[in-house]
Amino acid sequence: GENVEQHPSTLSVQEGDSAVIKCTYSDSASNYFPWYKQELGKGPQLIIDIRSNVGEKKDQRIAVTLNKTAKHFSLHITETQPEDSAVYFCAASISGNQFYFGTGTSLTVIP
Amino acid sequence: GAVVSQHPSRVICKSGTSVKIECRSLDFQATTMFWYRQFPKQSLMLMATSNEGSKATYEQGVEKDKFLINHASLTLSTLTVTSAHPEDSSFYICSALLAGVYEQYFGPGTRLTVT
Numbered sequence: 757g758e759n760v761e762q763h764p765s766t767l768s769v770q771e772g773d774s775a776v777i778k779c780t781y782s783d784s785a786s787n788y789f790p791w792y793k794q795e796l797g798k799g800p801q802l803i804i805d806i807r808s809n810v811g812e813k814k815d816q817r818i819a820v821t822l823n824k825t826a827k828h829f830s831l832h833i834t835e836t837q838p839e840d841s842a843v844y845f846c847a848a849s850i851s852g853n854q855f856y857f858g859t860g861t862s863l864t865v866i867p
Numbered sequence: 868g869a870v871v872s873q874h875p876s877r878v879i880c881k882s883g884t885s886v887k888i889e890c891r892s893l894d895f896q897a898t899t900m901f902w903y904r905q906f907p908k909q910s911l912m913l914m915a916t917s918n919e920g921s922k923a924t925y926e927q928g929v930e931k932d933k934f935l936i937n938h939a940s941l942t943l944s945t946l947t948v949t950s951a952h953p954e955d956s957s958f959y960i961c962s963a964l965l966a967g968v969y970e971q972y973f974g975p976g977t978r979l980t981v982t
Contacts, residue, residue, distance in 0.1 A: 788969040799873070799960050799973035800911070845910060852969030855901070857910045 758783040760848050762858025769836050770866050777861045779846035780828040786848040789822060789829045790855075794843045803844075804831070836865045870894055871963050873974030880951055881982055888946045888977045890961030896941035897963035901971070902934075905958045917944045951981040 759782040769775050781789075787808035792800035806813045806820045806829065813820050817836075822829040833840055846858040870893040880886050890900055898919045903911040915925045915936050923936035933955075935947040944963075948955055960976045 790969075790971065792973070797976070797978075799871075799962075799976045802869075802970060802972060805970065849969060849971075852899075852964050852966075852971070854913070854916065855971060859910050 758786060758848055758850075758856040760846060760856045760858045762846050762861060764861060765859065766862045766864075768864045768866060771836060771838060773836055775831075775833045775836055775840070775863055775865075777831045777844055777846070777863075778828060779830070779848075779858050780826075781848040781856070782827065783848070783850070784824075784827065785850050786856075787851060788849040789820070790847050790849070791818075791820060791831050792845045792847065794845065794860075796842075800845060833863075836863075838865050838867050841865045869965060869970065869972045871961065871972045871974040873961055873977055875977060876975060877978045877980075879980045879982060882952055883950055885947055885949045886951055886979060888948075888959055888961070888979075890944045890946070890963070890974050892942045892963040892972070895963070895965055897944075898941060898966055899964040900938060900944040901962045901964070902936060902944070902946050903960045903962070905960060905976075911960065914946075948979065951979070953981045955979065956981045 762779045790805035793803045794800040806822045819832045844861045847855045849855045872891045874889045900917040902914045914929045915923045917923045917938040919938045925931045938944040962971045962973045
């Protein structure tokens with residue numbers, strides 16, 4: 757089955773700096789890669805996603821890149837703000853049939 | 868758009884009782900819903916996949932007779948924890964799949980505490 761690895765497990769950045777979280781996957785059939793933000797005590801929130809036919813996608817301060825050959829994808833957050841502090845999960849899916857999650861990255865933005 | 872609600876948000880029950888958790892997609896129809904369990908500081912663990920009008924598919928190690936799932940309509944799935952025990956205490960999260968685009972939207976979660 758699919759195996760998703762996520763690094764780092766914790767990340768601290770100064771406000772205004774950039775944050776990068778990386779994930780790798782094992783199943784070349786995976787074609788959908790979402791990223792979720794989870795605040796304490798809440799359910800995960802879809803923040804951005806990328807499909808296998810695209811190499812990069814950007815939405816304001818967040819962007820995701822995908823390298824299908826290397827089987828890795830990354831989340832980039834620029835100009836970080838304290839409200840970006842949360843746990844971020846990557847996931848890989850084959851057409852939405854099942855989602856395989858990374859182990860999460862706890863991001864702390866220091867004011 | 869794409870809002871999923873979950874009720875209740877918190878529940879405390881006594882050992883041996885049953886608890887029902889509802890998951891609703893408020894502004895879209897979801898033929899597929901997922902139920903997850905999350906332990907503190909850990910990732911989401913898929914319990915079962917719920918498809919409207921058919922039996923749920925449970926992950927290995929999840930007792931289907933203990934965690935009853937019913938997906939009776941395109942907007943509602945329920946998880947019933949039967950004969951709950953303290954080890955069932957956890958954060959339960961549902962999600963609904965937006966068909967055709969693979970997007971998964973999560974509910975706010977239910978904190979279950981069994982005393």
